[in-house]
Amino acid sequence: MKDPAEKFMRIAEEVADRAQAAGLTVVAAESLTSGALSNALGAGHEASDWFRGGIIAYAEGVKREVLGVTAESVASAQCARELATGAALLLDADAAIAVTGVGGPDPADGEPAGSVFAAVAVRGEIHDVHFQFEGDPSEVVHQTVGAALRLLRDALPPIA
Template identity: 50%
Template sequence: MRHRPPPHPAHTTEVCSRLAEAALARGLTVGCAESLTSGRVASALGAAPDAASWFRGGIVAYAREVKHGLLRVPAGPVVCAEAARMMADSAAALLGADITVAVTGVGGPTEQDGRPVGTVWFAVAGAGRTTVEERHFDGDPARVVEATVARAVDLLTARVVDPAR
């Protein structure tokens, strides 16, 4: 199933404000690892209220070698569930964050690892488990990235608000 990007970037700002409030209220720290978004997830989190109190930082692992080396992604494809899972788990350990989100995927303009443009894997690590989800977004690379950032902060916020999710 293909998913359309959110209608406006203000969605991400609004969700990050809710995330900040929940993280502060629960005393949780947050981090991220990202690839195709090139730091946009970290930028959105860092711009949220009181980020210095709850945001531990982000790791931008754009190159395949960085994912394999720094984030311990196994050899092989990087647009897959296992890559997203390892990125989230490794970022949590490296950053000392309670909850992390990771994104890896194909923004375009061509396929990667045999996966079509718009394929994105997300992982959220924290509260003793890591969950993974795959999405497919329509649009040019900028729209895929925008949709990826929005979904990443949605998933992260859901876990911070309710760690049992």
């Protein structure tokens, strides 16, 4: 399977174009993707102009202590929303994409394997989505990265 930066280059370029056209800075907060989402975003053209960075909050303590997550379950829409808002605040960004959930192969936190929650925040407006992906943990990660990039792209203002 391709490296996420290669596999998702086209959509990362679309994110880059929209972020730059709108003058927005972007961050990522990721759990189950362990940096794959940030890797894909960082490959977008002129990333140093719009991509402020990413926070890999894999451990529950990092989610809570660094990003301020208060959600009872770290595999939930509320957690994804709090990851996005926490990362945007911490890294002083206009937009944030966040993903959390259960990569598998086993269920966790009351959710089946492949259950992924994503949230995107753009200038204070936040939207979350729940996905149910199939496959082994690596396939779930790659599906999550693609879905998160599309969610972020679609939340950014279209180019006029």
